[in-house]
Amino acid sequence: MLELTDIEAGYGRTRVLHGVTVPSGKVVAVLGHNGAGKSTLLRLAIGLIKPSKGRVLFDGEDITSLAPNRRVARGMAYVPQGQQSFGQLTTLENLQLVADGRREGRALVDAQLDRFPALAQFATRKAGLLSGGQRQQLAIARALITEPKLLILDEPTEGIQPTIVAEIEQTIMQLAAGGMHVLLVEQHIGFALQAAERYVVLASGHVTQTGEGGKAATSTVRAAMAI
Numbered sequence: 001m002l003e004l005t006d007i008e009a010g011y012g013r014t015r016v017l018h019g020v021t022v023p024s025g026k027v028v029a030v031l032g033h034n035g036a037g038k039s040t041l042l043r044l045a046i047g048l049i050k051p052s053k054g055r056v057l058f059d060g061e062d063i064t065s066l067a068p069n070r071r072v073a074r075g076m077a078y079v080p081q082g083q084q085s086f087g088q089l090t091t092l093e094n095l096q097l098v099a100d101g102r103r104e105g106r107a108l109v110d111a112q113l114d115r116f117p118a119l120a121q122f123a124t125r126k127a128g129l130l131s132g133g134q135r136q137q138l139a140i141a142r143a144l145i146t147e148p149k150l151l152i153l154d155e156p157t158e159g160i161q162p163t164i165v166a167e168i169e170q171t172i173m174q175l176a177a178g179g180m181h182v183l184l185v186e187q188h189i190g191f192a193l194q195a196a197e198r199y200v201v202l203a204s205g206h207v208t209q210t211g212e213g214g215k216a217a218t219s220t221v222r223a224a225m226a227i
């Protein structure tokens, strides 16, 4: 689905990613410590930053120079790190914002309210007043309204209470089982390896290990993160 080849990228003159290659797969996890370059890699995948070298392929087509909105139109959705939503709008308005103008918009919103009972419960509450976990669910729901082929998630369980972490992990597994591709950044090695068909470890912007999630040992992944 999405394939990144030999990517060099960064901010201004600062290079962050050094020859990074990410294979395609049903669920692909990117693991690494703080500052390793994980979010940079996802920003590159959705087109918010452009590589100075390397190629991005989606569905077999070269999209390296395609703008983010065009990538979304082709079936990519991106949930940035940090549980972002429009705090002054209600839960429902946050969802309607994306659904407006789409055919079956109302049904798309309802489907997400069914998927996330907490969002249905707090549909009329301002998103800024939701818990971190609920706001994360809202951010994922908003992305799902676009019915993506590939969902890009940046640390969806970071700083969230354990019960909601379990719900979010279950959602990711369900989406993958339903045929959606997922590019997942995680610091929790256990879940990432369990969910991922393939994984990539980043350390200081270099890939230090890749493999199949089901076959990997947590200890070797942890060692690769520390290189």
Ligand SMILES: Nc1ncnc2c1ncn2[C@@H]1O[C@H](COP(=O)(O)OP(=O)(O)OP(=O)(O)O)[C@@H](O)[C@H]1O
Binding pocket: 011, 014, 016, 032, 033, 034, 035, 036, 037, 038, 039, 040, 041, 081
């Ligand atoms: N907008 C930016 N401008 C300049 N440098 C940046 C910018 N964003 C990130 N960086 C730098 O790029 C490097 C990688 O950051 P990135 O956010 O990709 O790491 P990360 O692996 O997502 O970390 P975390 O786990 O803390 O989210 C860091 O050294 C960071 O300081």
Ligand SMILES: [Mg+2]
Binding pocket: 038, 039, 040, 081, 154
């Ligand atoms: Mg990050």
